[in-house]
Amino acid sequence: MQLTHRPRRLRRSPAIRRLVQETVLTVDDLIYPLFVMEGDGEPVAIPSMPGCFRYSLERLLLEIKTIAELGIPGIALFPVIPEHQKDHQGSESFNPDGLVQRTVRAIKSLVPNLLVFTDVALDPFTTHGHDGLVDDQGRILNDETVEVLVKMAVSQAQAGADFVAPSDMMDGRVGAIRAALDEAGYPEVGILAYSAKYASAYYGPFRDALDSAPKFGDKKTYQMNPANRREALKEIALDIHEGADIVMVKPALAYMDVIYQVKMHTDVPVAAYNVSGEYAMVKAAAQNGWIDEQKIVLETLTAMKRAGADLILTYHAVDVARWLQG
Numbered sequence: 001m002q003l004t005h006r007p008r009r010l011r012r013s014p015a016i017r018r019l020v021q022e023t024v025l026t027v028d029d030l031i032y033p034l035f036v037m038e039g040d041g042e043p044v045a046i047p048s049m050p051g052c053f054r055y056s057l058e059r060l061l062l063e064i065k066t067i068a069e070l071g072i073p074g075i076a077l078f079p080v081i082p083e084h085q086k087d088h089q090g091s092e093s094f095n096p097d098g099l100v101q102r103t104v105r106a107i108k109s110l111v112p113n114l115l116v117f118t119d120v121a122l123d124p125f126t127t128h129g130h131d132g133l134v135d136d137q138g139r140i141l142n143d144e145t146v147e148v149l150v151k152m153a154v155s156q157a158q159a160g161a162d163f164v165a166p167s168d169m170m171d172g173r174v175g176a177i178r179a180a181l182d183e184a185g186y187p188e189v190g191i192l193a194y195s196a197k198y199a200s201a202y203y204g205p206f207r208d209a210l211d212s213a214p215k216f217g218d219k220k221t222y223q224m225n226p227a228n229r230r231e232a233l234k235e236i237a238l239d240i241h242e243g244a245d246i247v248m249v250k251p252a253l254a255y256m257d258v259i260y261q262v263k264m265h266t267d268v269p270v271a272a273y274n275v276s277g278e279y280a281m282v283k284a285a286a287q288n289g290w291i292d293e294q295k296i297v298l299e300t301l302t303a304m305k306r307a308g309a310d311l312i313l314t315y316h317a318v319d320v321a322r323w324l325q326g
C-alpha cells in the first residue's frame with residue numbers, strides 16, 4: 001500500500017503532538033464564579049453543585065487568597081440576598097453598603113490585582129426572582145429596569161469592581177451603563193456583556209444556589225430562544241456598538257456553534273459561561289464513577305477554546321488551575 005498522506009505522522013509521539021497542538025487551555029483563560037452570603041456562618045454546600053458553597057464574606061476572603069495564589073486572573077461575584085432584603089424593585093442592588101459592594105471593597109483591598117466582575121441583574125434582589133422590574137400584569141419592564149441597572153453598575157464601580165457584567169438581557173442596557181460609568185468618573189471600568197444569553201434549563205443549579213428561581217412565568221421574553229443563532233449575532237453587534245469590551249455566550253456546551261460564529265464575526269474577546277447545569281452533570285456522573293472528571297473537564301474546556309472562547313467562566317476553575325499545575 002502506497003499512501004502519500006499519513007496524518008498519523010503528526011500524532012506519533014507526545015513531542016510532535018505538543019508541537020502541532022492548535023489550542024491550549026491555561027489558567028490565564030479562567031474566571032471563577034463565587035457565591036457570597038450575609039453573616040458569619042460556616043460555608044453552606046449547594047447540593048446540586050458539589051464542591052461549590054455559599055461563603056460568608058470572612059470565609060470568602062480565604063478562598064480569594066487561594067484563587068489568587070493559583071494564578072486565576074478573576075472572579076465573578078454573585079450574592080445570596082436574604083428574603084427580608086428583597087423587594088419588588090430590587091432596591092438593595094444599588095445600596096452602597098450592600099453585600100456585593102462590601103464584598104468587592106474587601107476583595108480589592110486584600111488582593112488588588114485579582115479582577116472582580118460583578119453581576120448586573122435584579123434577580124437575586126427581587127421578591128419575584130425576575131431580572132427586571134415587573135408590572136401588575138407580570139410583564140418585564142425594559143427601560144425602567146435599565147434605570148435601576150445603571151444605578152447598580154455605578155455603585156459596583158464605586159466599590160471597586162474592575163468589570164460590570166450585565167446578565168439581565170434588557171435592551172439598551174450596555175449603552176446606558178457605559179454612559180453612566182463615564183459620567184460618574186469610571187471610564188476605566190469595563191463591561192463584560194452577557195450578550196447572547198439563552199433561556200436555558202442549564203441554569204437550574206445556579207438558581208438553587210442563590211434561591212433566585214422566578215416565582216412566576218419564565219425568562220423567555222428577555223433571554224434568547226435556544227433555537228436561534230443569527231439572533232445571537234445581532235445581540236452581539238448591538239452590545240459592541242453600545243460599548244461592550246467583552247461579549248459572552250451563555251450557556252457554553254450546547255452553544256458551541258454560537259461561540260464559533262460569534263468569534264468569526266467579532267474582534268472583541270469572546271467569553272463562554274460553562275454554567276451550573278453543565279457543571280452539575282459532570283459532577284454527578286463523576287461521583288458515580290461513570291466518567292473521568294479531570295479528563296472530561298479539560299477536554300470540554302479545551303473544546304470551548306477551540307470553538308472560539310478567549311475566556312471561560314467556570315466552577316471548575318480552581319480544580320483546573322491545580323490540574324494544570326500538575
Ligand code: PBG
Binds near residue numbers: 205
Ligand atoms: C441571572 C444569572 C443566571 C446565571 C448567571 N446570572 C441565571 C438566570 O438567568 O436565571 C446562571 C449561571 C449558571 O447557571 O451558572 N441574572
